[in-house]
Amino acid sequence: MIYKVVVSKQTLTSLQRCYFSDTIPEEHYGRYALIPVNSKDKYLVRICINPLLQENVCILDKTVQYLPKAMWVPETETVMYKDIAILNCINYIKTMHLCVIFESAWRKKEWESKSHALKKILKQILQIFVHVNNVIIDVENLKFLNSIGLHSIVVSNIGSIPAGKVVDSTKIIIDEITCYERYSQLLENCLDMNLAGLNGPYEKLRQYFIAMKNALSQNSHLNLISSLKILVIGPDGCGKKTLINRLAFDFKATILTIDGPELNRPQPGETERLIKEKFDHARLLCEEGPCIILLSRIESFCSKQGRIFSQFIHLLDSIDPSLPLVVIGTTSSPNLLHRLIRSSSRFHNRVFIGIPNEEERCEMLSNFCGDILSKEKLKQIARKTPGFVIADLKLLVKRAKLKVNNQKGRQQTNFSEEELFNAINEMVYLIEASSIRGELGVVRSQKLDMNQLGGLVRVKQLLNQSIQWPLLHPEAFKRLNIKKPSGVLLYGPPGCAKTSLARTLASSSNITFLSVSAADLFSPYVGDAEITITNLFQRARDASPTILFVDEIDALVGSREGKEKSAQETILSTFLVEMDGVGYKGESRIIENTVDSRVIVIGATNRPDSVDSALLRPGRLDRLIYVPPPTLEDRLDILKVVTKVMPLSDCVKLQDIAMKTDLYSGADLNSLCQEAALQALTEDGMDAQIIKQSHWLKALKEIPPSLTKEQVEWYNTFSFS
Template identity: 40%
Template sequence: MSFTYVQVFLVACLVALCSGSETKTCPQNEVYLTCGPSCQTECESLNKPCLIRHIRCPDDLTVILIENIDLLCPADVKTSNDKSQTARICGQFTSLVDDLQHIQNGNVLILATTSNLELVNTALRRPGRFKNEIFIHPPNEREREEILILLLRKESELGSEDKVELAKWVASRTPGYVGADLVSLVNFANRERCKGGAVSNNLTSLQFYKQLFTDALKMVKASSLRGTDVSIISSDLTFDHIGGMESLKKSLSVSILSSFKNPEAFRRFGLQPPKGILLYGPPGCAKTMIAKCLANEANMTFIATSGAEIYSPYVGDAEKFILKIFNTARKNAPCLIFFDEIDALVGSRQIGTSGSDVQTRLLSTLLTEMDGIGMKIQSANRSSSSQILIVGATNRPDVLDSALMRPGRFDRLIHVPAPDLMSRQKILAVYGKKMPFSSDVNIDELAQETANFSGADLYNLCNEAALNAITKNLEADVISMEDFRNVLREMKPSLTVQQINWYKNFEKQHVLHSTRTEYIGKSKVIKVRLPTLDVDIECNLALENSRYD
């Protein structure tokens, strides 16, 4: 149970329901509220007769609420500062809990709260003591919408329909937020409104509030993400920022995004959303960017990591970090976990030197977490595991273990190819909107002269052309075609035809769906059939030097 929940309010409501009263507090019932650290000295001197005297009306309901019980009775007494005192307190407390069962006509209910169930002493977690364990999951999107509607009810500038629409809009962008986080978010937006932080000129009330909450979301993060060393990346990238690759973007939208945007349609046909996808292809071809776009398009929390962040000189720390990543993802579902250069993180066990190799241990941990076997009790939500998408990126798909490549783990093996002629034109056009290209810059000609260039090469080409223009004239305000030609005389592509053909051959050997190719004029039409969705996708690719034949 997270510390941000209003446990005391829930207990008060429980007492009121048990007494048949509609009020939040009931005078004939008693609620004893204590917290872990403050009741340690009292618990040492407390005994059965003293406890009975505290319960003045045994015929009525008495509720004893103990907050942060993990501080009173920790799981590992050996790690406590005062071992003997902690062991004595824990023993006395368990004895008192057992004695409450023998109180005559005792109508006593003991409730305890904790933010980490694993830190509670196991002696308390058995039948006869705290036999029922209730985990309060973070609110889902629908529950967050209901909370926001209550928080926005005092906003007089918004109509009832606008409040519902605003609550739905904010709820879709706050995965992992609990009630207290949403209260902080609304309060921050109201403070910015009072300070005039957002401009309301030529904006409707709804647009004005959306702008306020957009700024607030950059500052107020989910409490589960604070104080953790797991990298959470915010991104506003969409598929429109990626030039070209229309067939790939359409395939991802149909097979991946639709399962998270319209889960009801998938449930209606008994379909499960994909657990993972592997993006492979030449370096510099936007694999990382595609992962960021997927997370933003589906309104998912984006967790990114790599081998350099996971590896540790201490035995077992790398495996613990993998567990921490997945537990954080479950608390902030829907979530996308991105493993960059996954081949360096978990390679094939056939290539490993010994069974104790760190890559073998990491692979075993990763496979266990992907299957959902390693979930802790308090993070085991039925729906959270199905709302986690694992994306891996690699330039060496051939060195990955076959256990990772099977359906149910990496369900999709997606080839991110080097940009063809049409893609290079669109990539250069995207950069042309961001950089001051001169009117004499011929994008079609540049695309023709940049065969085998990756997306990163094209970005570097534009930067070098801009530097060339500044070097010639510090007062220059545009990039001319001559600047591009000067750079192209010295710049060579980072990719070769052999590299591109190697990835094409790997795709043919590991294709997961049937393809049918037809030729119409000078265009090649690839009809891709996705068996899980039973749909056809038609992709038009321009032929270029028969490289894609």
């Protein structure tokens, strides 16, 4: 029979009891037993009868739990009576080994020097219960123990007997006294410690810890290094906290977290007092073992000098190097940190966590999906998620599973490969990568295909060769020793699909696409535009492979010939430095292999004569592609693509319309199609079903060409040399 569990309130009369209805066998009345709950946790209780209970309900006291203690609690707990293990014999315990857990490190320090009194109190508490090996007794909520500050007692060994009771002659041996803060972290950290894709940064952190332990173990001031301070740099959601939790678990260290934004306090001096209390607490925890002070988002309180900053610097410099105390700061914006924090005497050790590459993303996806998806399908998803960090991938899989459950109308944990793969493919375009999250440069669009752009066959081929091949097949270029182009300049008359070409190429190839114009980057504040350009290039590197599209590039980095020195010249210098690949400010470099990041810059202009010649040198915009006005064949192809979803009459002859649209750009042709549809509504009313040839002829009169023969001739004869 299956019983639904109701947890009883801790009182002296209900301690170590489990009440059932009178449906259980009489021979089990009053017997002690190990009761498994949901086949996960076991509790040591005495079986009691309450005839007023419903048949399928039991009231369970969870004070004495069989180790290991689980930190996860399911929504509904059940007990299967057939799995209950009855204890046949209860003996007296001769010797008992304990681990005592106090509520805080301060309480632990208070009672460490009172071992005789503590043993006496513990014996009185333990006489209330029946014990087996490896159980934890939770006494936190027992009111008569509040003054002691005791949280729980771990009974590790009671000798060779299966179960027993503590009597006056029982010898109590305390193996360890610790605080709940340290004990609970060790339990929590062991639950989910997979380091998929983070092994490199973890190994570097581990080596720092080993060096500190070796220095401390020498017990010599000559061998003691200064207290270990590490700066962990990486974008939001990349796994910084997971990495530190794993480090703490492996080295049995306690983590004490100081979250930067939470330090703000309304009263003067309150923040400084809080920081000092945290450091004092850490020193106390060091008496038990290694301690980590985790400074989350350190840039939020270490960007400029002030009272809080000065207090923090003082506490940082006053750490005793003989203590096993490690200070780890995490940040996604290292360039915001004050220079005193970045000095060699403070956070001199740095660990960079980068945007995971395709192989690392595949490893992370495998961890989240388990064995549901094949390796080939995981690789396909990894190719579609450039710029995704571990948090993004976890969210992607979670939302895909939620989508499957919503479609089926029920909750399930077992998914078929096909349904999960299809759901992930649908959700991948709805989740924005953390590395490019923000307003500037982000283009949110639906999946596009090159076939959706009519004409320009030769230009498409050149773009595939110059952009798609180097980004998606870098190993082939390396194998044949082909130099990858750093950038491409698209020039030609306005309205000829330069922007659409770049966007469609990125979308069809699952490449990150960032698009900006000169207006997005200019700022009235001195130096602001240069910072924006630097950050934009860094985001492009983080999310590689990336196409960084700069529209109207002539307005941003125009020619310097014949002009006085201006702010535009400093913008051009910054742009050139970033294009040359040396724009990695020491702390801004998020990944160590960033030099190999795959970013191609595409500039677009309809004034090629205004582009500075320095931008066109090898290693910058070294591929120049002319995007001409559409030819007759191109115009016909564009009309066919645009009108594919429009209801045309059989009398409509697109060939004739294409012949009448000389000097029309691609944008003009799109406007022409819209105007023809409006003419149909104007003439036939809102019930119009089809677009006739007459509507097209009227549209031709309303939409004139935007190009001129002189303009086209100028582009055809233009040369950069």
